[in-house]
Amino acid sequence: MKKLINAPEAVVADALAGLAAAHPELSVDVERRFVHRAAHAATAGKVALVSGGGSGHEPLHAGFVGPGMLDAACAGEVFTSPVPDQMLAAAQATQAGAGVLFLVKNYTGDVLNFQMAAELLEDEGIESRSVLINDDVAVEDSLYTAGRRGTGATLFAEKIAGALAERGADLPSVAAMAARVNAESRSFGIALGPCTTPAAGRPGFELGEDEIELGIGIHGEPGRRRAPMAPAAELAEAAVDAICADLDFTGETIAMVNGMGASPLLELYVVYNEVDKALKSRGISIARNLVGNYVTSLDMPGFSVTLCRADGDLLELWDAPVRTPALRWGM
Amino acid sequence: MKKLINAPEAVVADALAGLAAAHPELSVDVERRFVHRAAHAATAGKVALVSGGGSGHEPLHAGFVGPGMLDAACAGEVFTSPVPDQMLAAAQATQAGAGVLFLVKNYTGDVLNFQMAAELLEDEGIESRSVLINDDVAVEDSLYTAGRRGTGATLFAEKIAGALAERGADLPSVAAMAARVNAESRSFGIALGPCTTPAAGRPGFELGEDEIELGIGIHGEPGRRRAPMAPAAELAEAAVDAICADLDFTGETIAMVNGMGASPLLELYVVYNEVDKALKSRGISIARNLVGNYVTSLDMPGFSVTLCRADGDLLELWDAPVRTPALRWGM
Numbered sequence: 001m002k003k004l005i006n007a008p009e010a011v012v013a014d015a016l017a018g019l020a021a022a023h024p025e026l027s028v029d030v031e032r033r034f035v036h037r038a039a040h041a042a043t044a045g046k047v048a049l050v051s052g053g054g055s056g057h058e059p060l061h062a063g064f065v066g067p068g069m070l071d072a073a074c075a076g077e078v079f080t081s082p083v084p085d086q087m088l089a090a091a092q093a094t095q096a097g098a099g100v101l102f103l104v105k106n107y108t109g110d111v112l113n114f115q116m117a118a119e120l121l122e123d124e125g126i127e128s129r130s131v132l133i134n135d136d137v138a139v140e141d142s143l144y145t146a147g148r149r150g151t152g153a154t155l156f157a158e159k160i161a162g163a164l165a166e167r168g169a170d171l172p173s174v175a176a177m178a179a180r181v182n183a184e185s186r187s188f189g190i191a192l193g194p195c196t197t198p199a200a201g202r203p204g205f206e207l208g209e210d211e212i213e214l215g216i217g218i219h220g221e222p223g224r225r226r227a228p229m230a231p232a233a234e235l236a237e238a239a240v241d242a243i244c245a246d247l248d249f250t251g252e253t254i255a256m257v258n259g260m261g262a263s264p265l266l267e268l269y270v271v272y273n274e275v276d277k278a279l280k281s282r283g284i285s286i287a288r289n290l291v292g293n294y295v296t297s298l299d300m301p302g303f304s305v306t307l308c309r310a311d312g313d314l315l316e317l318w319d320a321p322v323r324t325p326a327l328r329w330g331m
Numbered sequence: 332m333k334k335l336i337n338a339p340e341a342v343v344a345d346a347l348a349g350l351a352a353a354h355p356e357l358s359v360d361v362e363r364r365f366v367h368r369a370a371h372a373a374t375a376g377k378v379a380l381v382s383g384g385g386s387g388h389e390p391l392h393a394g395f396v397g398p399g400m401l402d403a404a405c406a407g408e409v410f411t412s413p414v415p416d417q418m419l420a421a422a423q424a425t426q427a428g429a430g431v432l433f434l435v436k437n438y439t440g441d442v443l444n445f446q447m448a449a450e451l452l453e454d455e456g457i458e459s460r461s462v463l464i465n466d467d468v469a470v471e472d473s474l475y476t477a478g479r480r481g482t483g484a485t486l487f488a489e490k491i492a493g494a495l496a497e498r499g500a501d502l503p504s505v506a507a508m509a510a511r512v513n514a515e516s517r518s519f520g521i522a523l524g525p526c527t528t529p530a531a532g533r534p535g536f537e538l539g540e541d542e543i544e545l546g547i548g549i550h551g552e553p554g555r556r557r558a559p560m561a562p563a564a565e566l567a568e569a570a571v572d573a574i575c576a577d578l579d580f581t582g583e584t585i586a587m588v589n590g591m592g593a594s595p596l597l598e599l600y601v602v603y604n605e606v607d608k609a610l611k612s613r614g615i616s617i618a619r620n621l622v623g624n625y626v627t628s629l630d631m632p633g634f635s636v637t638l639c640r641a642d643g644d645l646l647e648l649w650d651a652p653v654r655t656p657a658l659r660w661g662m
């Protein structure tokens with residue numbers, strides 16, 4: 001295993017220190033492992049959006065902290081949930097009297113820990129809501145998860161609910177918007193190979209020379225089935241087919257072709273072209289899109305597709321200004 | 332070899348079609364393989380900035396086409412120079428009476444082809460200048476190159492000269508600025524493993540289990556030497572040392588920690604932290620930075636560091652609004 005790290009046990013703290021050095025507009029608590037906007041006093045009276053999860057999915061979540069999106073993100077160890085104390089500290093640091101919305105990817109550890117954080121927060125008299133993200137259509141239950149896993153829709157919920165919070169909406173409204181984005185979104189991922197965590201030092205699973213995993217999870221957990229490698233057009237069709245079999249996507253969508261960490265951008269654009277064609281053939285149009293590495297799985301080669309049904313107000317919130325390390329427009 | 336492609340010979344055209352589908356603000360000539368701003372009439376009287384090179388380095392160059400940066404980019408086959416006809420067509424499509432600046436990475440094929448394009452353009456009565464980018468301190472001559480190779484400074488020159496062109500500066504001024512950025516910039520890259528082109532279907536070189544290549548080129552061409560794998564702090568120090576031994580970096584800089592395609596963002600932030608420390612210990616401060624995949628080598632694991640000495644006016648041009656697929660702020 002060759003990784004750009006100093007030591008497996010130091011990777012999260014070192015990366016957070018690098019994030020702090022690179023982004024003075026963020027305040028990074030390396031000790032307690034959370035990131036929030038440095039200029040937080042400016043958002044008094046605003047609902048605080050707090051997310052987080054295991055590290056190894058960067059830029060998710062810390063790369064989406066900033067005006068128009070998250071207020072804070074907690075970083076767990078690689079592929080491991082953050083602990084309730086981190087979530088509590090992040091919520092305390094960013095809450096401004098209007099309550100806290102926790103955005104939680106559906107993995108058992110994350111769900112339990114965010115629930116405990118919400119209880120601790122309640123003990124301090126701070127109101128919170130939690131919205132569960134469970135957009136991955138691949139499997140119903142999985143390693144680490146009861147129910148569907150949360151993947152690409154997390155970013156969509158963070159962006160769209162974040163924009164609504166920025167406009168001064170109250171906690172129930174912001175929570176309802178995040179839940180709506182989740183309900184309107186579906187994802188499906190395909191791995192061409194495994195990923196290697198720094199702690200394990202060897203690939204998390206094995207695939208044959210000509211084998212892929214359809215429905216892969218973002219930690220490399222098993223999907224629906226293994227299949228022989230196929231052209232990009234067939235892989236895109238498989239992802240779109242799985243997504244559209246699960247929800248009636250008609251009209252306009254926001255579409256993401258997400259790289260899992262080791263697939264070249266050149267290839268992701270090839271996939272996007274095929275996804276666009278597969279959707280067009282179904283009468284579905286892409287109103288907005290993202291192509292790139294947004295919800296990664298360390299060094300996994302492969303991609304995922306996330307679609308969100310988006311009518312007027314969702315698109316308007318999507319287009320609202322955002323300024324984070326990984327997503328930025330309009331400011 | 333597993334790649335997200337339909338066929339090796341189709342990858343560039345398919346990726347350009349995907350770029351066109353994803354970015355309606357760009358006009359993509361898939362047949363002649365160049366990309367330019369769709370709303371080009373708006374820039375009449377502006378110096379046209381045209382770059383390009385072999386594919387496989389995305390987002391370079393097409394990902395940097397848009398207001399504030401390039402007017403057009405030509406895409407060659409993977410790791411192969413575009414041909415003069417492409418460059419000519421891109422220049423003709425974007426020139427607006429104020430001449431054309433070609434930004435050329437120093438690889439023999441690119442240099443010869445851009446030179447021929449300039450001659451063809453001159454035959455049509457259109458003035459052009461060419462600025463050679465040769466910032467890589469690793470080796471003096473190399474596979475594909477007489478003299479130093481052009482790498483990360485290309486992006487810096489495209490951004491800074493692009494901002495000056497946007498302000499209406501004339502061709503000699505814009506060319507002088509690009510040359511100045513190149514003169515003020517140095518790069519050094521380190522590979523943890525090889526990359527695989529779709530056409531070859533197998534890695535371009537081999538590295539041992541615990542071996543790295545110091546001074547790697549962006550096509551996998553040899554660097555200075557092979558060495559045992561080392562902690563991120565030592566690798567960052569090696570890159571910074573090579574760069575600072577070549578040019579006296581004092582005061583403020585723009586720094587990029589660039590991923591070569593398959594190194595997780597988590598690790599790139601670990602490297603950034605170490606680069607920041609290595610520079611601070613030399614009295615060098617980072618005024619602006621980029622951390623991510625900007626000048627890639629397909630699926631190569633590893634990173635490069637690019638530094639540019641940047642005083643007031645360079646920083647001001649760096650900060651100017653830009654709106655491209657891969658670099659965007661202020662608009």
